[in-house]
Amino acid sequence: MLIDIGVNLTHPSLAADLDGVLERARQAGVAQLMATGTSLAESEQALRLCEEHDPDGGRLFCTAGVHPHDASQWQDDHRRQLQALLRHSRVRAVGECGLDFNRDFSPRPVQEKVFAAQLELAAELGMPAFLHEREADQRLLAILRDFRDHLPAAVVHCFTGERRALYAYLDLDLHIGITGWICDERRGTHLQELVRDIPAGRLMLESDAPYLLPRTLRPKPKSGHNEPAYLGEVLAMVARQRGETPEAVAAHTSACARAFFGLPDASAGDRVS
Template structure:
């Protein structure tokens, strides 16, 4: 079974001492390709640099964008910088961008402005979008609807929402990213029931490492940090709650991710 991790925060400082070893463990675990998440323009530059430095086998790709937590950094020059990043072959999507009305680390008007302008760049360059949303689905949908016809695709990363929200995302022809949240017996139960309702061709898997260590993982790492090598546990839980074979889920989610991000098939 070969998996594609569509969201790993490889630039996170906790990974700095052992990024090569971490990637080796991921490849050994069957994670064939990874998409490194960019969360600010500087972080997106760093993500691109890691892809170029650590991979010569078409395994690592990245996104470029400004997370809603960093939206206050978005300014008149940001769109041009983003366009420059998107000209790089390793950069496959705009994001992580969106709205977060849960923590409000950036003022909501600035979040909305940064999101709208990133969607405009994605529309102009015909790039897919990697979306973050927390407690903001109504406003996010309202903004996204104006751009959706001009976007090739968009994925709501780390989906944890309710049934109504899922249906509205699917009605807008969005993709859905599932993380280790589904492995959590405390707060993941609603998602365990909903995951079977995500159509094939719209479902992708992600670690969101170093966050969201699957609670069902055994044995648990002593450091308590998630990493892409644990993505097979997310696969196991998704397959269990969809009533599908693990190999089948691995195949259709990886095919979906490859099509969404335009990832090449690797020569074995």
């Protein structure tokens, strides 16, 4: 059984065939999925998708937050709106929130202000944080340290950084999410060594679909889009680099995800691929 801790189910390429996406994921052994909220509107949409496509409430959950790309859209009333979303039982973490100094779609001071506002909410509600960071690890750490003692947990989603950043995150007792980036021979080979240093109990797997299609996947889908069903390719690479069996990695990353997000026990009833 696998748990995909980060999938953009609201993206049109997935939402257009969501039942098919979810069935293919089930057949591939992905038992539970966390839909990522990246803005207030998409967080609300993610919550609706969870309720509509999993009425029994055991398989689909979501996060709610404002991505740093959208930080410039933050308004005074957004804190109240986000707080209301976060009180819903299907919403299990605050985010995707953080800093992105790679694209700078929002001014950096605004990103930092909105990031801190969301960490305040996470601390206030006792919820874990789902973090985004690109080329901003030192500033993210500086802001996060002020809140860390008041947060139950935090995960650096889609980690792609270098050794310095990884060790700093682990020193702050953060969790690490690994995606198909590790399967990319052009830019992700450094992760193949670093993933060995992430302790069991801190490591989780995610597709980040429809992005980051694992480049090792054969045959490649005609659409070119990633899906949670391909998470097994990330599992295989992580297991190979850690010197563990895929079954062992699936077991400890899924146990980690259940504990982190407070998920119920679940089994896909199918193979782990």
